[in-house]
C-alpha cells in the first residue's frame with residue numbers, strides 16, 4: 001500500500017482518516033479498538049465541564065439514506081471522563097478530545113482537562129444543534145471566535161474549530177475562528193433535519209429537530225470545504241457522508257487535507273480499512289503518490 005501520511009498544518013497524520021466525534025464513543029470503548037490502526041486520529045465524544053444528561057429517547061432514527069440524532073451531548077463531565085479513560089498512549093491511535101460548553105469559560109476548562117489527559121489535539125465543537133437552549137456558537141462569527149479565543153488561552157495543543165453547515169456564512173465564521181487562534185477547521189457537523197413517524201404521527205426523535213448525517217449531507221459539507229478553501233489559507237478536515245475512498249478523494253480535491261468518518265461506523269465499524277484500500281486503488285490507477293498533492297486540486 002502507498003504511504004498515506006498527510007499534513008494538517010503542523011500536525012502529521014499517518015493516515016488521512018480520522019474517526020469523528022460521537023461515532024466511536026470515548027474511543028477506547030469502540031466496538032473494535034484494533035480497527036483504529038488505519039486511522040490518523042480518533043476524536044472522542046464531546047465532553048463538557050459538568051455532566052450533561054442528554055435528551056430522552058428516541059434519540060436516533062434512520063431518515064432516508066441518512067441518520068437523524070438528538071443525543072444532546074450526553075457525557076459524564078470532564079473529571080469523570082478523565083477517570084474512566086485508560087492511558088491514552090496505550091491506544092493504537094492518537095486520540096483527540098472534543099470540547100463543548102455553555103460559555104467560553106466552560107470550553108476553556110474542558111480544554112485544560114483534555115490537555116491534562118494527554119489528547120493530541122482539541123476540537124472545539126461549536127456546532128452541536130442539540131443544546132437545550134438552542135444555542136449554536138457556530139452561527140455567529142463573534143460568538144465562535146470568543147470560544148476559540150478562550151480555548152487558545154487554555155491550551156498549547158493544536159485546536160480545530162468544528163463548524164456548522166447551518167451557518168449563513170461559513171467563510172465569515174471560519175475567518176473569525178482562525179483569527180482567534182484555531183489551527184484548523186472541521187467542515188462540518190450535522191445538518192438540521194426532521195423526520196415524522198407515520199405510525200405515531202409524531203417527530204421521530206424527542207428533540208424534534210436533530211442533526212442529520214450520512215450520505216445525503218456530503219454535497220453540503222463538500223460545499224463548505226470548497227468555500228472556505230477558496231477564501232482562506234487554513235488546513236481543513238472534511239466531514240460528512242463519507243462512505244468510500246472516492247468520497248475521500250472528492251473532499252481532498254475540494255480543499256481538505258484530511259477527512260473524518262462519522263455515522264458509517266454504526267453500520268460498518270471497520271469501514272476505515274476498506275476505505276483506505278479504495279483510496280490506494282484509486283491513487284495507483286491515477287499515478288498519485290502523495291495524497292497531499294490532491295488538496296484543492298479542483299480549484300481551477
Ligand SMILES: Cc1cc2nc3c(=O)[nH]c(=O)nc-3n(C[C@H](O)[C@H](O)[C@H](O)COP(=O)(O)O)c2cc1C
Nearest residue numbers: 020021022046069125189213214240241242262263
Ligand atoms: C450519533 C451521533 C453522535 C454525534 N456526536 C457528536 C459529538 O459528540 N460531537 C461532535 O462534534 N459531533 C458529533 N456528531 C457529528 C459527527 O461527528 C459528524 O460530524 C457528522 O455525523 C457528519 O459526518 P457523517 O455524515 O460521516 O456522519 C455525532 C453524530 C452522530 C450520528
